[in-house]
Amino acid sequence: MTQLIESVPNISEGRRPEVIAACADAVRSVPGVTLLDIKPDEAHNRTVLTLIGHPEGLQTAILALYEAALATIDLRQHTGEHPRMGAVDVCPFIPIRGTTMADCVSLAKQVAASVAERWQIPVFLYEEAASASHRRNLADIRRGEFEGLPAKLHLPEWQPDFGGPAPHASFGATVIGAREALVAYNINLNTGSLAVAKAVAKAVRGAVGGLAHVKAMGVMSSDGRAQVSMNLVNTGKTPIYRVFELVRAEAARFGVTPSGSEIIGLVPQQALLDSAAYYLQIENWDPALVLENRVLEHV
Amino acid sequence: MTQLIESVPNISEGRRPEVIAACADAVRSVPGVTLLDIKPDEAHNRTVLTLIGHPEGLQTAILALYEAALATIDLRQHTGEHPRMGAVDVCPFIPIRGTTMADCVSLAKQVAASVAERWQIPVFLYEEAASASHRRNLADIRRGEFEGLPAKLHLPEWQPDFGGPAPHASFGATVIGAREALVAYNINLNTGSLAVAKAVAKAVRGAVGGLAHVKAMGVMSSDGRAQVSMNLVNTGKTPIYRVFELVRAEAARFGVTPSGSEIIGLVPQQALLDSAAYYLQIENWDPALVLENRVLEHV
Numbered sequence: 001m002t003q004l005i006e007s008v009p010n011i012s013e014g015r016r017p018e019v020i021a022a023c024a025d026a027v028r029s030v031p032g033v034t035l036l037d038i039k040p041d042e043a044h045n046r047t048v049l050t051l052i053g054h055p056e057g058l059q060t061a062i063l064a065l066y067e068a069a070l071a072t073i074d075l076r077q078h079t080g081e082h083p084r085m086g087a088v089d090v091c092p093f094i095p096i097r098g099t100t101m102a103d104c105v106s107l108a109k110q111v112a113a114s115v116a117e118r119w120q121i122p123v124f125l126y127e128e129a130a131s132a133s134h135r136r137n138l139a140d141i142r143r144g145e146f147e148g149l150p151a152k153l154h155l156p157e158w159q160p161d162f163g164g165p166a167p168h169a170s171f172g173a174t175v176i177g178a179r180e181a182l183v184a185y186n187i188n189l190n191t192g193s194l195a196v197a198k199a200v201a202k203a204v205r206g207a208v209g210g211l212a213h214v215k216a217m218g219v220m221s222s223d224g225r226a227q228v229s230m231n232l233v234n235t236g237k238t239p240i241y242r243v244f245e246l247v248r249a250e251a252a253r254f255g256v257t258p259s260g261s262e263i264i265g266l267v268p269q270q271a272l273l274d275s276a277a278y279y280l281q282i283e284n285w286d287p288a289l290v291l292e293n294r295v296l297e298h299v
Numbered sequence: 300m301t302q303l304i305e306s307v308p309n310i311s312e313g314r315r316p317e318v319i320a321a322c323a324d325a326v327r328s329v330p331g332v333t334l335l336d337i338k339p340d341e342a343h344n345r346t347v348l349t350l351i352g353h354p355e356g357l358q359t360a361i362l363a364l365y366e367a368a369l370a371t372i373d374l375r376q377h378t379g380e381h382p383r384m385g386a387v388d389v390c391p392f393i394p395i396r397g398t399t400m401a402d403c404v405s406l407a408k409q410v411a412a413s414v415a416e417r418w419q420i421p422v423f424l425y426e427e428a429a430s431a432s433h434r435r436n437l438a439d440i441r442r443g444e445f446e447g448l449p450a451k452l453h454l455p456e457w458q459p460d461f462g463g464p465a466p467h468a469s470f471g472a473t474v475i476g477a478r479e480a481l482v483a484y485n486i487n488l489n490t491g492s493l494a495v496a497k498a499v500a501k502a503v504r505g506a507v508g509g510l511a512h513v514k515a516m517g518v519m520s521s522d523g524r525a526q527v528s529m530n531l532v533n534t535g536k537t538p539i540y541r542v543f544e545l546v547r548a549e550a551a552r553f554g555v556t557p558s559g560s561e562i563i564g565l566v567p568q569q570a571l572l573d574s575a576a577y578y579l580q581i582e583n584w585d586p587a588l589v590l591e592n593r594v595l596e597h598v
Contacts (some may be wrong), residue, residue, distance in 0.1 A: 004594065036593050052594050181590075188582070244579050249383065260582035266590040269568065274580075276571040279578040280543050283487070283559035291395065291480075291565040294335050295303065295351055 004097040005104060006052045011069050012039040012084045014047050019072040024155060032057035036091035036266070045080025046089070050266070052096065055107055059114075062091060066115050066174075074170040075146045083139075085146045086172040092127065093178045096268060100154060101162035104178035105129045112176045116163030119171070121163040122153060125261065126177035131161050138175060146172045180213075183232040184269055185240060188225045188246045190227065191256045194218060197226035203250040204228065204243060211240040211246060225259060235271040241278045303396040304353045304403060306481065310368050313339040313346050318371040321350065325367035331356035335565070343386070344379025350564070351395065354406050358413075361390060365414050373469040374445045381460045382438075384445045385471040389437060391426065392477045395567060397591060404428045405478035410550075411475045415462030418470065421452060422461040425476035430460050437474060437528045445471040479512075482531040482570055483563035484539060486546045490555045493517060496525035496575060502549040503527065503542060512537040524558060534570040540577045 013019045020040055028035050033053030034236035046063040051061060051237040066088050075086035091111070093104040093180060105128055130136040134157065142154045149167040152158045159165065160173065167173050197218030204210040207218075221227040229246055232240065246256055270287065277285040287293050312318045319339055327334050332352030339346040350360060366386050371388035390410070392403040404427055411422040421578040429435040433456065451457045458464065459472065466472050488496060497517030502528045503509040504516075513535035520526040527546055531539060547557055569586065576584040586592050 006590070033593055036590075047555055052590070232535060239577060240575075258580055260580045262583050263581060263588050265588075267588055268595065269572075269589050269591045272575040272589065273568075273571050275579055276539075276572075276575040280539060280571075281559045283556055284561050289562050289564075289566055290568050290571065291305070291335075291351070292303075292568045294565065295333055 002053055003054050003099050003103075005055055005099050005107065006059050006096050007058055007091060008094070009049050009051070009062065009065055009091040010089045011047050011049065011065075011073065012045065012075060012078050012080070012087055012089050013069075013073050014042050014045045014080065020047050022072050023047070023065055023068045023069065026064040026069045027051055027061040030057050030061040030064065033061040041082070043080070044082035045078060046082045046084065055099065055103060057078040058093070059107060059111055063114055063118075066119065066121070069099055070121075070168075070171050072121055075172040076170060078146070082283065083142050083145050084172075085142050085144075085149060085176040086121070086168075087170070088174050089142075090126075090175045090177075092176075093279065095178075096181065101178060101180070103127050104113050108176045108178045112162045115176070116160075118161060119168065121168045121171050122149075122160035122164035122166075122173040123176045124173065125161045126175050127179040129177040141175050149173055157235065166226060180236065181235040181268050181271075182234050183240065183267050185230050185243070185261065185267075186221070187228045187230070187231055187244065187261045188221055188259050189251055189256050190259040191224050191226050191258075192220075192224055192252070193254075196251065196254045196256055197228055199254070200247055200250045200256075200279040201230075203229045204230070204246050206238075209241060211238050214243055219243070226256075232271075233272070235268070239274050240271050244275075301378050301396065302353050302398050302402075302463075304352055304398050304406065305349065305355050305393040305395050306353055306357055306390060307393070308348050308350070308361065308364055308390040309388045309400045310346050310348070310364075310372065311344065311374060311377050311379070311386055311388050312368075312372050313341050313344045313379065319346050321365055321371050322346070325363040326350055326360040329356050329360040329363065332360040333377075334498075337465050337534065340381075342379070343381035343590065345381045345383065353396065354402060357392070357412055358406060361410050362413055364409075365420070366392075369377075369418055369420075369467075369470050377445070377468060381442050382441050383471075384441050384443075385420070385473040386469070387473050388441075389425075389474045390476075392475075392478045394477075395480065399481070400427050400477055404560055407475045407477045411461045412495045414475070414521075415459075417453060418467065419462060420470050421448075421459035421463035421465075421466045421472040423472065423474045423558060424460045426478040428476040431456075440474050448472055462553045479533040479535060480567050481536050484529050484542070484560065484566075485563065486522070486527045486529070486532055486543065487520055487558050488526065488550055488555050489558040490525050490553070491519075491523055493519055494523050494557075495550065496527055498553070499546055499549045500527045503529070503545050505537075510537050510542060513542055525533050531570075534567070534573070538573050538577070540574040543582060585588040
């Protein structure tokens with residue numbers, strides 16, 4: 001089976017097209033790597049790139065991206081609404097096909113070591129690659145931002161995993177790690193009541209007693225329906241169908257039912273196939289039953 | 300998007316391993332074509348090959364298969380339980396990804412013309428490629444089998460579409476065409492009553508008032524459950540979830556419910572994704588939302 005890992009590096013530039021193009025070209029030139037998406041955000045002055053490829057190609061592509069960002073982005077000149085501490089601010093690796101979380105942790109550490117060694121950039125490992133539990137969360141690592149780095153890097157509990165102790169003058173520092181694919185998923189309810197959406201969101205939200213790996217809030221959709229807006233951060237352990245069925249059950253106490261749902265961005269095939277297998281009660285379910293998966297195995 | 304067509308040629312040899320190997324090697328050697336499966340059947344003295352590839356590669360592979368079968372199979376020596384009229388008995392083309400039924404009809408006609416021209420083998424076009432409605436059905440074309448060919452080929456309504464009028468002395472004649480992917484799908488019921496399975500099968504069977512594109516019969520599964528055993532011959536028009544929900548509804552009148560289902564063989568990704576989208580009520584459903592599909596587009 002072709003090994004595939006996804007990476008979603010965020011760079012601290014969302015305004016200068018020539019810088020975004022230089023960073024995109026750096027990853028695009030690597031064989032076996034596909035640049036799926038580029039999302040610049042002017043207000044945040046930040047761009048999210050989505051790449052996918054086999055592990056070796058991806059390593060080459062991400063290092064080329066760091067080199068391009070180093071050459072074109074100076075954090076001393078950077079302003080924007082989004083918190084940031086480096087020119088490549090954060091870079092997660094995500095197992096997609098024929099690869100494990102351990103493969104992604106290993107890739108994150110290899111890339112981190114190279115970034116520190118080649119360009120003297122301090123690197124923090126986060127999420128599944130974190131070296132301590134207080135360093136798993138991106139927001140905690142990034143607190144203080146670029147401007148606070150000189151002080152933060154001298155704290156014993158914030159020594160970087162690679163490089164340091166001084167930040168890179170123009171680049172700052174960077175956060176590299178491994179995590180599961182994130183699915184942004186909204187369920188619309190057949191009511192205009194925001195209160196119902198908030199109550200249902202609270203019931204399914206993992207942090208307050210709901211489903212693990214689910215972040216949820218109640219909002220109003222643009223067409224006036226109450227909406228449970230969610231991030232599903234591990235659809236392997238907490239599958240989409242379980243979330244959908246719990247939302248249905250919690251909404252029922254208000255006499256409300258889902259009127260539809262929306263996938264925002266991209267969803268791994270497996271997350272949807274698992275839901276088909278659940279509802280169709282397939283007893284011999286195996287992703288190898290899917291014709292196209294047999295083709296990919298042979299590519 | 301990578302163009303993919305499937306082909307499922309049936310050859311009239313299921314006993315001599317060296318002949319089956321020669322036919323498999325002929326298709327395996329073609330770049331861009333994957334031999335997914337080889338299913339020899341001794342009693343039928345027949346082997347089903349499953350291939351997938353881009354249209355040009357597939358054309359080359361299928362012609363190589365005809366050449367290998369012509370060199371190794373003599374229908375005058377062939378006996379077996381399955382009806383047959385040629386060394387390659389039947390060869391359908393099936394649109395899988397980035398290809399239409401029209402592409403498959405076109406490919407079928409090109410292959411048919413080459414087979415007739417190169418080796419003087421009479422070819423009938425069937426299903427979506429058929430030249431007349433009485434020639435759509437494989438069983439009608441094959442009636443009389445190899446032994447009846449000399450007489451049949453002289454009937455005005457059974458002139459071959461390419462080649463003829465005489466059958467090839469050792470090869471016989473062949474049937475080439477285009478059809479939708481077939482999904483073999485069984486739903487098990489939480490009852491041991493064969494009568495219930497037969498009643499539910501009758502209710503969903505297209506030919507007697509049920510769902511179009513569904514062939515169904517009631518049988519007993521090997522573990523003693525009543526089973527609705529089906530061939531879904533067009534899951535684009537009659538999707539799996541609709542079949543499952545109708546079986547559920549028809550079983551309910553007997554106080555019976557599905558206890559599970561089974562996919563036999565391979566299923567196109569789209570057939571399962573459509574079911575996930577139905578049950579999850581995805582409003583913005585589009586196969587391009589699936590991460591892996593974006594990768595395939597770039598391959």
